[in-house]
Amino acid sequence: MLEVKDLHASIEDKKILKGVNLEVNAGEVHAIMGPNGSGKSTLASVIAGKEEFEIKKGSISLDGEDLEELAPEERAHNGIFLSFQYPVEIPGVSVTNFVKTAINESRKARGLDDMPANQMLKLIREKSELLEIDRKFLSRSLNEGFSGGEKKRNEIFQMAMMEPKLAILDETDSGLDIDALRIVANGVNKLRSKDNAIIVITHYQRLLEYIVPDFVHVLHDGKIVKTGGKELALELEDKGYDWVKQETVV
Amino acid sequence: MAYTEEELKKELETKEYEYGFYTDIESDTFPKGLNEEIVIGISKKKEEPEWMTEWRLEAFRVWKDMEEPEWPNVTYQKPDFQDISYYSAPNNKPKYNSLDEVDPELLETFKKLGISVDEQKKLAGVAVDIVMDSVSVATTFKKTLAEKGIIFCSISEAIQDHPELVKKYIGSVVPRKDNFYAALNSAVFSDGSFCYIPKGVRCPMELSTYFRINQAGTGQFERTLVIADEGSYVSYLEGCTAPSRDENQLHAAVVELIALDNAEIKYSTVQNWFPGDKEGKGGVFNFVTKRGLCEKNAKISWTQVETGSAVTWKYPSCVLKGNNSIGEFYSIAVTNNFQQADTGTKMIHLGKNTKSTIISKGISAGKSQNSYRGLVQVNSRAENARNFSQCDSLLMGNRCGAHTFPYIEVKNKSAQIEHEATTSKIGEDQIFYCNQRGIDTEKAIALIVNGFSKEVLNKLPMEFAVEAQKLLEISLEGSVG
Ligand SMILES: Nc1ncnc2c1ncn2[C@@H]1O[C@H](COP(=O)(O)OP(=O)(O)OP(=O)(O)O)[C@@H](O)[C@H]1O
Ligand SMILES: [Mg+2]
Numbered sequence: 021m022l023e024v025k026d027l028h029a030s031i032e033d034k035k036i037l038k039g040v041n042l043e044v045n046a047g048e049v050h051a052i053m054g055p056n057g058s059g060k061s062t063l064a065s066v067i068a069g070k071e072e073f074e075i076k077k078g079s080i081s082l083d084g085e086d087l088e089e090l091a092p093e094e095r096a097h098n099g100i101f102l103s104f105q106y107p108v109e110i111p112g113v114s115v116t117n118f119v120k121t122a123i124n125e126s127r128k129a130r131g132l133d134d135m136p137a138n139q140m141l142k143l144i145r146e147k148s149e150l151l152e153i154d155r156k157f158l159s160r161s162l163n164e165g166f167s168g169g170e171k172k173r174n175e176i177f178q179m180a181m182m183e184p185k186l187a188i189l190d191e192t193d194s195g196l197d198i199d200a201l202r203i204v205a206n207g208v209n210k211l212r213s214k215d216n217a218i219i220v221i222t223h224y225q226r227l228l229e230y231i232v233p234d235f236v237h238v239l240h241d242g243k244i245v246k247t248g249g250k251e252l253a254l255e256l257e258d259k260g261y262d263w264v265k266q267e268t269v270v
Numbered sequence: 271m272a273y274t275e276e277e278l279k280k281e282l283e284t285k286e287y288e289y290g291f292y293t294d295i296e297s298d299t300f301p302k303g304l305n306e307e308i309v310i311g312i313s314k315k316k317e318e319p320e321w322m323t324e325w326r327l328e329a330f331r332v333w334k335d336m337e338e339p340e341w342p343n344v345t346y347q348k349p350d351f352q353d354i355s356y357y358s359a360p361n362n363k364p365k366y367n368s369l370d371e372v373d374p375e376l377l378e379t380f381k382k383l384g385i386s387v388d389e390q391k392k393l394a395g396v397a398v399d400i401v402m403d404s405v406s407v408a409t410t411f412k413k414t415l416a417e418k419g420i421i422f423c424s425i426s427e428a429i430q431d432h433p434e435l436v437k438k439y440i441g442s443v444v445p446r447k448d449n450f451y452a453a454l455n456s457a458v459f460s461d462g463s464f465c466y467i468p469k470g471v472r473c474p475m476e477l478s479t480y481f482r483i484n485q486a487g488t489g490q491f492e493r494t495l496v497i498a499d500e501g502s503y504v505s506y507l508e509g510c511t512a513p514s515r516d517e518n519q520l521h522a523a524v525v526e527l528i529a530l531d532n533a534e535i536k537y538s539t540v541q542n543w544f545p546g547d548k549e550g551k552g553g554v555f556n557f558v559t560k561r562g563l564c565e566k567n568a569k570i571s572w573t574q575v576e577t578g579s580a581v582t583w584k585y586p587s588c589v590l591k592g593n594n595s596i597g598e599f600y601s602i603a604v605t606n607n608f609q610q611a612d613t614g615t616k617m618i619h620l621g622k623n624t625k626s627t628i629i630s631k632g633i634s635a636g637k638s639q640n641s642y643r644g645l646v647q648v649n650s651r652a653e654n655a656r657n658f659s660q661c662d663s664l665l666m667g668n669r670c671g672a673h674t675f676p677y678i679e680v681k682n683k684s685a686q687i688e689h690e691a692t693t694s695k696i697g698e699d700q701i702f703y704c705n706q707r708g709i710d711t712e713k714a715i716a717l718i719v720n721g722f723s724k725e726v727l728n729k730l731p732m733e734f735a736v737e738a739q740k741l742l743e744i745s746l747e748g749s750v751g
Contacts, residue, residue, distance in 0.1 A: 068706050072698070092705035101706075108703045112721025121717060122707035129708065161721065178707065 021046050021217050022067070022186055027078035029066050036062045038242035039078070044186070047214040051228055051253060052221045054239035055261050060221045061105050063239065064188045068102045069095045082186065096122075097129040099185025103175040103192050105221075109163040115174060116144065116158045119181050126182065147180040151207045168195030176204050180211060187211075188219045193227040205230030225257040238264050300357040306330060309457050312357045316426050319433060329446040329456030336450045339583075342612035343641040343673060346555060346581045349520045356458045356491075411475070420473055421466040425493050428464035435466055439497055443526040443563045443589065451522040451583075452559040455491045459524070462493035467502040467533075476731050477506045492523040498533035498568075505536040507734060520555050521579075527562030527570055531592065534569045535562060538730055539586075540738050542745075543578035545609050553580025553609070560584065566592035566621070573729045575738045576603040576613060577745040585643065587616035590624035590652075597626040600726040602738075604745045605638030605670070614643035614675075619655035619685070628659040631723050634670035635746055641673040650681040657686070663693045664722050666715070666746070694722075716743040 022044040029037040036059045044050050052060055066073050067080055069092035080087045082098055090098070110118065124134045135143075148155055151173060163171055172192050179187050189208070193201055208231055212218065220231055228236075228250060236252040237244045238261070246252065246264050256264070300308060309330045313323040338348060415422055421432060428436050446456040467473050498504050508525075521543065529535045537560075546553025556579040562570035572586035588597025599615035617626035626646065634640040640663065648655045663672035674691050696718055704714035719742050720727065727735050 070702055091710070092702060093708050093710045096706055096708035104703065104706075108697070108699045110700060110703075110718055110721055112724040113717055118707070118717070121713070122704075122709055125710070125713060126708040182707070 021083060022219075023079075023081045024063075024067070025079050027063075027066065027080065028076040029062065029073045030076055031062075031073050035076075036073070036242055037066065040239070040242070040244055042237065042244065044217045044219060046217055047212075048235070049212070049218045049220065049231060049233045051233040051236045051250075052219060052239055052244075053223065053236060053253065053256060058239045059242045060239050061190055064102055064190050064219075064221060067095075067188065068092055068100060093125070094129070097126050099216075101179050101182055101184030101187045103172070103179055103187065103189040105190040105194075107163050107166075107171045107175055109161070111161050111164050113162050114159050115162055115177075118162045119144070119178055122178070123181060143181060147177060150180060150210060151177050152203050153177055169197060169200050172196055173200060173204055176207055180207060183211070183216075185216050186219070187216070188221070190221045191223065192220075193222055193224060201227065202230065225253045228253050240265060300355050302355050303352045304330075304354070304356055304458070308356055312458055312460070315357060316429075318426075318429055321433075321437060322429055325441070325446075326457050329453050330458075332447045333450065333453035333457055336447075336453055338450050342583050342643070343639065343675075344581050344583065344610040344612050346610070349555065351454075354520065357460065414474055418471050418474065419468040420471065421464065422477060423464055425459070425462040425464045425495060428495070432464070432466070435497065436464070436495065439526065439528055440493075440495055441526075443528060443561045444524050444559050449559060451557040452524050455493060455522050455524045455559070459491045459493035462495075462523070464494075465496045465504065465506065467498045467504045469499045470501045471499075472502065473504040476734075477504060490521055492521075494523070494525040495528075496526070496535060496537070497528045498530060498535050500530045501532040502530075503534045505538070505731060507538050507540075507731065509540045509542070519553075520557070522557045523559070525558070525560040525586075527560075529562060529564050529568035529570050529595075531566040532568060533565070534571075536571045537562070537573070537586075538734055539572075539574040539576075540730075540734060540741065541574065541576050541578055542741060544580075545578050545607065546580040553578075555579065555581045556584065557581075558584040560586040561589065561616075562587070562597070563589045564592055564595035564597060564621075564624075567594045568592055569596040569598070571598040571600070571729070572615065573600040573726065574602070574613075575726070575730070575741065576601070576611060577741055579611070580609060582609075582611040582613055584611075584613045585615055587618070588626065589618045589620065590626065590655075591620045592624075593621040594623045595621055596624070599626075599628045599630070600729045601629070602631045602633070602723045602726045602742070603640055603642075604633045604742060605635070605640045606745055607636040607638060609636075609638040611639070612641045612643055614641075614645075616645040617647070617657060619646075619648045619652040619657070622651070622653045622655075624652055624655050626655075626657045628657070628661075629725055630659075630661045631726055632661070632663045632672050633666070633719055633722065633742075633746070634663070634672050635666040637669045639671045639673070641675065643675040643677075645677040645679070646687060647678075648680045648682050648685040648687070652682050653684050655682065655685045657688065659687075659689045661689075661691045662722065663691075664719065665693065665695045712743075712747065715746055719743075719746060 024040055024042040027037050027040040040063060054060055062073065069090065075088065087095055120140060127135060148158065153173060166174065172195050175192060192204065196204060205227060220227065220233065233250050236248050236250060238246040300311060306327060309326050310323060313326055441456065444452050446453050465477060496506055527535050527537060543554040543556055564570050570588050574586065576582060586599060590597050597617050601613065603611045603613050605611050614630065615628055628644055630642045632640040632642055642661045644659060646657045646659065659676065661674050665672055672693055676689055678687055680687060696715060700718060701711055701714050704717065705711065720739055723742065727738060730738055
């Protein structure tokens with residue numbers, strides 16, 4: 021589904037990604053771990069199409085289509101969803117209004133009419149129940165005054181509403197309390213199918229106990245330096261990153 | 271009165287402008303320039319009584335000795351007042367025979383606003399058949415108002431038919447000598463609207479909603495007078511979301527509102543004068559004086575959405591004379607390209623327990639300058655006066671400016687005054703976040719701007735609010751990217 025080949029990306033002449041290779045197939049869950057500043061969020065942003073980053077070399081494709089020429093919203097229309105590490109606030113725009121706009125804009129791009137209001141309401145009810153979100157919450161301004169955990173849960177609510185083909189969850193677990201982590205992970209698992217794929221960026225093994233990955237990658241200094249199965253995450257928790265760093269040097 | 275449909279159609283055809291507040295005088299344009307003869311001439315053309323002519327002349331004499339204000343934060347080439355013609359007959363003749371002849375860019379904007387083909391024709395000045403639909407609306411409208419004793423007509427008609435009301439109230443809130451443009455307007459006003467709501471009557475509809483299409487060609491010097499008698503209520507809509515192109519560069523209107531004891535006036539404006547092209551050429555100068563007077567327990571709310579004009583200078587104000595009276599001002603002012611706006615309000619607290627609220631939202635894009643100027647004045651006898659002001663500015667890009675000039679004059683220690691101001695910028699992160707959810711940049715900006723303006727949009731009557739939203743979207747098109 022997603023193919024990242026020898027990807028090099030920079031911002032203001034600062035090299036951040038230095039040759040990333042990653043292949044994600046439908047039905048798979050991939051975890052990306054790695055030290056702070058190693059380029060995980062950058063990789064997610066570049067896949068989503070953030071224009072500040074310049075692709076110096078390499079390619080990204082989704083279902084065989086090269087993404088380079090596509091604007092971020094077109095990538096979203098093609099089914100890419102990014103749960104942000106730091107979701108932004110949009111004062112005065114309610115969660116409901118925002119999600120409604122997002123869904124209808126994507127439908128428009130596919131040549132469909134707006135989703136009928138009753139269908140939209142039903143979907144909102146269903147997904148907010150799945151993620152145990154109080155409906156009053158949905159009429160608040162997007163992310164304004166939300167707690168860290170509320171922001172993350174709201175990201176996954178949007179994901180549930182939009183049913184993406186490829187979801188990238190950037191540290192969705194940070195900020196969630198123990199119960200919330202279980203609820204959110206459970207929600208994500210319900211959305212898994214043989215047709216979609218998920219990339220989970222995380223620092224902690226804990227989330228991976230709930231959302232069990234098929235592959236775990238370690239990103240270090242802009243490169244994937246190690247790939248393994250779910251046990252790799254445990255090993256990392258045990259030994260820390262120095263161990264992989266040393267291995268790469270050898 | 272029972273009409274057949276055919277008769278209705280006839281009546282509307284022949285009286286087309288009765289509801290549009292245009293005078294019927296057949297005449298050519300007056301020569302350029304302004305002097306006493308011209309003022310007398312205008313009054314004569316309109317067959318006004320002598321007291322009105324005198325009133326105008328007095329205004330003219332005052333104006334002659336006044337200077338144009340320099341204090342607003344705007345720069346423009348001052349109009350040459352001797353190079354303007356102060357009277358021209360209303361032009362009822364269609365400018366075009368079909369829509370094909372109209373500027374395609376203008377039509378495109380109409381379409382985006384969702385204006386029907388018939389309305390498009392009217393607005394652009396294309397010959398149009400009377401549609402059955404509007405006939406019935408107009409008739410129902412007229413009947414309902416008459417039954418309640420509501421007077422809603424042109425100011426010229428009111429001068430003829432209700433001189434006692436006009437004489438008593440015109441200039442009572444905005445005196446002729448108030449300011450340069452008010453004096454000029456008082457001397458030469460061409461037309462405008464008049465509205466009187468009798469005691470205890472609640473006007474059952476938003477006044478002038480339907481007349482939107484007829485207001486396309488509003489005059490250069492309009493005069494509006496709204497009187498809400500004791501215990502009455504009226505919601506009045508002014509303006510038009512469709513872009514008004516006008517050969518007249520200078521517009522100087524005066525609006526006076528009088529809310530007697532326990533009365534309430536809600537006055538909403540959506541203004542979209544031609545702002546000039548992308549280089550800033552050819553826009554309208556809009557210098558307006560709007561003021562309302564509140565007697566005991568009365569309330570006046572001004573709500574405005576300003577997107578047009580090259581230069582705007584406008585401060586809808588409230589004089590809170592009666593005890594317990596309330597003044598409100600809700601405003602969205604958008605400037606783009608080279609537009610300049612200096613707008614705000616004045617809340618003058620004279621009575622006890624008077625309350626005022628000011629919510630101002632300024633949105634600047636391009637190379638525009640957007641200033642808020644507000645005065646809150648509490649008189650020495652105004653015990654327990656309260657004011658809350660909030661001025662928020664939203665900037666798009668690095669080349670525009672937002673300025674806030676709050677003036678507070680308090681002469682009574684019991685007053686409670688609160689002022690909050692914020693400035694924010696539409697961030698790239700916000701845009702990217704929207705983009706990532708499938709919302710393109712244009713739509714993202716519209717969403718963010720609507721969110722920013724929500725408190726004010728919510729104050730507009732429903733259908734006006736929907737139009738105003740679309741208008742905001744259009745005004746900011748192409749402002750980022
Ligand atoms: N806009 C930017 N301008 C300059 N440097 C940037 C920018 N964005 C990211 N970087 C740098 O790129 C590097 C990678 O950042 P990135 O956010 O991708 O790290 P990360 O792996 O997600 O880290 P964390 O685990 O802390 O979230 C960091 O050194 C960061 O400072
Ligand atoms: Mg990160």
